[in-house]
Amino acid sequence: MARTLNPAIKLILDFAPLAVFFIAYKLFGVMVATASLLAATALCLGVIYAIERTLALAPLITGGVVAVFGTLTLVLQDEQFIKLKPTLINLLFATILLTGVYGFKRGLLHHILGLAVQLSEEGWLVLSRRWGFFFLFLAALNEAVWRNFPTDFWVNFKVFGMFSLTMVFAISQIKLMERYKKE
Numbered sequence: 678m679a680r681t682l683n684p685a686i687k688l689i690l691d692f693a694p695l696a697v698f699f700i701a702y703k704l705f706g707v708m709v710a711t712a713s714l715l716a717a718t719a720l721c722l723g724v725i726y727a728i729e730r731t732l733a734l735a736p737l738i739t740g741g742v743v744a745v746f747g748t749l750t751l752v753l754q755d756e757q758f759i760k761l762k763p764t765l766i767n768l769l770f771a772t773i774l775l776t777g778v779y780g781f782k783r784g785l786l787h788h789i790l791g792l793a794v795q796l797s798e799e800g801w802l803v804l805s806r807r808w809g810f811f812f813l814f815l816a817a818l819n820e821a822v823w824r825n826f827p828t829d830f831w832v833n834f835k836v837f838g839m840f841s842l843t844m845v846f847a848i849s850q851i852k853l854m855e856r857y858k859k860e
Contacts, residue, residue, distance in 0.1 A: 679730035760823040767816035774809035800857020
């Protein structure tokens with residue numbers, strides 16, 4: 678029987694693999710951290726699926742990219758692949774959202790947030806466009822950081838910098854969401 682996870686538990690399961698990666702990196706280095714990330718991602722997705730009997734598209738995409746790039750990192754013993762993962766994920770999300778906005782005149786973010794937030798069609802378009810460009814920014818920033826700084830700096834940036842930037846950006850969208858909120 679499918680149930681719905683408590684939002685706080687779901688949030689913990691969404692961020693647990695990142696925490697596991699960070700701790701494993703600090704204790705054992707990037708290869709053990711990558712293996713730990715693979716295991717934690719699979720475990721968290723498995724728990725969510727076991728309880729809810731479904732997985733949202735964003736965690737599926739992220740999990741797939743983690744599986745491919747994490748495996749490449751371990752098999753080839755090349756940390757470059759795990760550093761490329763955030764770039765690819767952000768480019769995928771940007772492509773999906775911006776293709777929806779400019780190719781189909783649809784705010785595809787509605788499919789992710791539609792149950793939690795009720796916006797007009799124009800609101801979904803504007804919000805999807807903004808998030809699409811924000812994901813492009815994150816992809817470019819990740820490229821700049823991993824190519825120009827040591828791995829230790831990149832790990833801290835990935836865990837704390839990207840998360841902080843995303844939270845600040847999300848909070849900055851509240852006024853827009855209020856403006857386009859459906860009554």
